[in-house]
Amino acid sequence: MSEPAPAISVTGLKKTYGQVEAVKDVNFTVAPGEVFGFLGPNGAGKTTTIGMLCTLVAPTGGTALVAGRDVVRERDEVRRNIGLVFQDSTLDLYLSAEQNLRFHAELYGVPRPQVGPRIQQVMEMVALWDRKDSKVLTFSGGMKRRLEIARGLLHSPRVLFLDEPTVGLDPQTRAAIWGYIHKLRRAEDITIFMTTHYMDEAEYCDRIAIIDHGEIVVVDSPEALKASVGKDRVRISTEDSEAAIDALEKRFGLTAAVHEGEVMFSVPAGEEFVPRLFAELGLPIRSVSVSRPSLDDVFMSYTGVTIRDAEFEKSATKTWARTTGRR
């Protein structure tokens, strides 16, 4: 049996702005039906890459096939087969929700008899059908985002691109949008390509690509990525942190450090280590906590910095990347 054709296939993709290499030689494939996350700090090249895949940014080199079509040579074919939800709203605030979708249906050439039923369906999916006649102006941020997702799906795209779909939304709305995305992939035959810099959201993806400085550092499932980091993080609180650090060094050969008043160190299989710790440390322990590696740890282990530090470091180039990277 042959593998199904990939939904997205990227080979040697490059984008240079003057001297700056925003994206350098990126390669990956996304299988049909997958939820693929593109993770990285702002300015890492996420938005430029998504821009190239959506035919909005012309690549400097390499090829990208989306839904089997070349993003440069078959631009309109690609566009017909993708749905887009951008970070910033692209709704007409002065039209009603339904009028916005009708406009979209006409632009994408949805066959006339299907326009009405399809609009009703996608609006019911995001629970906005009862607000169809309201102007978008009156919608909250979360409602607008839901409407944009409905609009992105209206023409039954094969691939849905979500560029930071939950940025700027409250946690409740974020959770609702994620719940919706999960339902969506069960209901429609669709591949989802999304960018995010929220570590917790990346966990919902089937696979994640970590991008930094315009290069893909690693591509794998969230579980595999976490397993590759290996160690659990243990925090203990004692009377005397200095003595605890010495004891850990002497008895277990572990390097520990004080972090926010607690002694912190990493061990493989942290839960099994805790009984030994109590038995052999020789110091009273007030509290202990063990945490599994998070994607933030993964990010740190692959890039050497936490995602927040990476953003801080890049904040100078961020504005530039925003204005030129996603025209």
Place this chain on the structure above:
Amino acid sequence: MLTDIAEPVAVRTPGIGVRHNARAVRVVLHREILRFLDDRPRMISMLVQPVLWLFVIGTGIGSLVETAVPGIDYRTFIYPGMISMTIIMTAMFSAGSIVWDREFGFLREMLVAPISRTAIVTGKCLGGAVVATAQGLIILALAGLVGVPYDPVLILTMVVEMFLAAFTVTAFGVLIAAGLKNIQSFFGVVQMAVMPMLFLSGAMFPLANLPGWLQVLTTVNPLTYAVDPMRQAVFSHLDLSPTASALLNPGVSWGDWKVPVPLEIGLVTAAGLVLLAMAVARFRRAR
């Protein structure tokens, strides 16, 4: 908050072709009309200005020049000019909405769709033309107040001329708007480019017996050729002495040759198409 999803309605979009682009033109045009009908304050403000000119300035200046122009009200004279002014301002506003759309992100929705840029720009220009013509019709309805007869031929001629003028002005506006990022700079450019063109178009004063330099400027001003056919149409339905007619409705002359109305209309249409092509070219580069 989330609803269970029913069996999806299968949507298969056809290939991109002329019919698809025609639908795109129509929906861009349709949106322009929806937005216009929805924006009452804009509709009213676009009407207040010419009405002020017509009945306040027109009456005031009219009492001053009463003796200079025998047998005609100054308001009747500026009436076709005010129709032009309404058309031009409304059309420029419509074109300006592209800058607005860019600022608020909606332009991107159009630019990422699988349609040609020509369809977007054409839809926009037709939208501006329809909206401006509708606005012009309201001023046209005031004809009786300034002694212009309600003649079906006159009305029909005016509608066609208004539409062509509006289309060309919108195309000009879209060409400007294509390169601008915010609405303030658009209105800056409009003030700078459109006001002088309006003043030099014969909308406010007749283009007869002018000093040489002013004569030259009015002849090279493209708007002159949009305004003059409307004045000719209105004046052909007035009962005027030949002297008054020559003074107030001199037409446009190149040297000693009086430019005929069909040529003027042809020039306006040609300008409209060239501007449209230029706007499309500019949009191809825009994102």
